[in-house]
Amino acid sequence: MVKQRAAGGGPPRWWPDGPRTRRHGPPWRNRSDEEEARGNRLPWASTAVFTVFVLVGSHFSARNQQGHRVPLDAYAVALLLLTSGLLLWRRRHPVFVVFGTTAATLAYAAAGYPYGPVFLAVAVACFSAVVEGHRRAAWTAVGLLWAGHALIALLLYGVLPPAGDTAGTWSQELIVGTWVVAVVAVSELARSRREQWAKERAERAQAARRRADAERLRIARELHDVLAHSISVINVQAGVGLALLDSDPEKARAALTTIKAASKEALGEVRQVLGTLRAPGEAPRAPAPGLDRLPELVEQAAHAGLTVDVEGGAPRLPPGTDLAAFRIVQEALTNVVRHSGSRHARVRLAHDGGTLRLTVDDDGPATDGDAGGSGNGLAGMRERAAALGGTIDAGPRPGGGWRVLAALPLTAEEEDR
Incomplete structure (x- = not known):
């Protein structure tokens, strides 16, 4: 009898894990x-x-x-x-x-x-x-x-x-009984070893799935951060270009130039992220972004009409922490551009007590009822910080506006550099 397939053309219902494995x-x-x-x-x-x-x-x-x-x-x-x-x-x-x-x-x-x-x-x-x-x-x-x-x-x-x-004689039957017990014991030993092998194989498969899920989450965060920031800049500049196309062609040309540069940079970063899928195990062709590229973020924000003041500095960071700090600042500035009526933001960098603190403030008010941005952006920032043992606090500032505060732990070795 042919088994009924699940709705949507999926695997049959008697395949709990899809067509590749069966119970x-x-x-x-x-x-x-x-x-x-x-x-x-x-x-x-x-x-x-x-x-x-x-x-x-x-x-x-x-x-x-x-x-x-x-x-x-x-x-x-x-x-x-x-x-x-x-x-x-x-x-x-x-x-x-x-x-x-x-x-x-x-x-x-x-x-x-x-x-x-x-x-x-x-x-x-x-x-x-x-x-x-x-x-x-x-x-x-x-x-x-x-x-x-x-x-x-x-x-x-x-x-x-x-x-x-x-x-x-009963002694002969005792020998036969011993033989029977030996057969059962060997069979049970083989069964036990086979169960152990099956359990270890299932654990390895589960660990591989967890690693794959973590990698997909990492790639999703990277793509979100890259695309959200770049598309926000492109959206703002496209609006400026359309508004000034007839009255001020030169400013409209400058807006289109900014759109071209932002889209080119976004394409480059997307290729770098997707390159890890095409060639697993190979080193990336370009270094991962870090806080040394903070001036580029400031410049891109300026093209989008946002003035950013940077205060303080950070120690030399390991690649993972450096990338997380960069992406958190990038996402916070993107949310200011997209969701805040403020045209001014402040980024403060400080480290003390083995902790790197990143603060991004804007004066508000919110333009769409959500100054902090979408849930995905905040969730991505929190996941990046949590992966390093840090925290993210985001909420309204006293006196108006919005604040994002990230605390990323540093080891003693990193702090001394």
């Missing part, structure tokens, strides 16, 4: 398509080798036990082929196979045929069932094998072939 078997298994294909493939080669081993081994066992057990005949060969052949389906139907091999092996023993490698088929079936998660079925099957063998050896030996057979 199959016990809960701890989460196999990929390739692993699923291997699991569904019948193990012809290994089953054929095992069948030959059982037939040859049983033949030699019969020669060594001649006179004590019933000689091999067509019925014995049929039981040996059935027991070994069932292992062909040990991956698809492990419960059926472990009980089937147990029943066939008990029938072989009850017929009085020589003891030999046929018992190993139950061990292989038990191993497969335990590894596939059917532990209770495997334990039950090997328990029935031991109980049946004890019943045949201790009670039914007089009515079952070979004629004149003697009763077994």
Whole structure:
């Protein structure tokens, strides 16, 4: 029956993680398509080798036990082929196979045929069932094998072939029981190791997804900061150019020149950010921006009609902190251009007590009821600061206007530079 696909053409509902992984078997298994294909493939080669081993081994066992057990005949060969052949389906139907091999092996023993490698088929079936998660079925099957063998050896030996057979001893049955326990223990050990491997693989995949999410968030912040600032400048200058196109062509030309420069710079920074997606692991072609480019921000703000005063200075910063400080100032000035009626802003840089403090003030008032800017801009600034262990405070200033205060921690080594 064809499964119903989810709305919107997505993966089928019985695929919880999309088409690349499926849940199959016990809960701890989460196999990929390739692993699923291997699991569904019948193990012809290994089953054929095992069948030959059982037939040859049983033949030699019969020669060594001649006179004590019933000689091999067509019925014995049929039981040996059935027991070994069932292992062909040990991956698809492990419960059926472990009980089937147990029943066939008990029938072989009850017929009085020589003891030999046929018992190993139950061990292989038990191993497969335990590894596939059917532990209770495997334990039950090997328990029935031991109980049946004890019943045949201790009670039914007089009515079952070979004629004149003697009763077994409890010490022999203890050896058989030890063998059964050993088979179950090895199977459980393999299952435990496989669970551990599956858990480690899932943890590695989860860590990789977290790293990918963090990288996507970083790229989203970079693109937001670059585009929001540049498009704000372009928007303001386009309005100026349209207003002065007829009355003052020279100023309109200057506005268009500013638009061209801002768009060129934005394209360059966007290419740098997207370059990390096209060539992972390669060094960026251009250095990441930092506070040394603060004069460029001031100049761009001036083209947008905003006068910016810069006070104080910052120590030499590591690239991550330097980039975060630059982007925070850039976003704050962008919000002033877009959302404040003030044409004057102040940027103050100070560091004390191992903390770099960035303050961006404007006199307001807000032009659209939101002097602080959009939620995405403030959220991006807070995420940048939080990634470095810092904080962002943004809100109205006493006496009017808006203030953005960023506190970014510095290590002792960085502060001494």
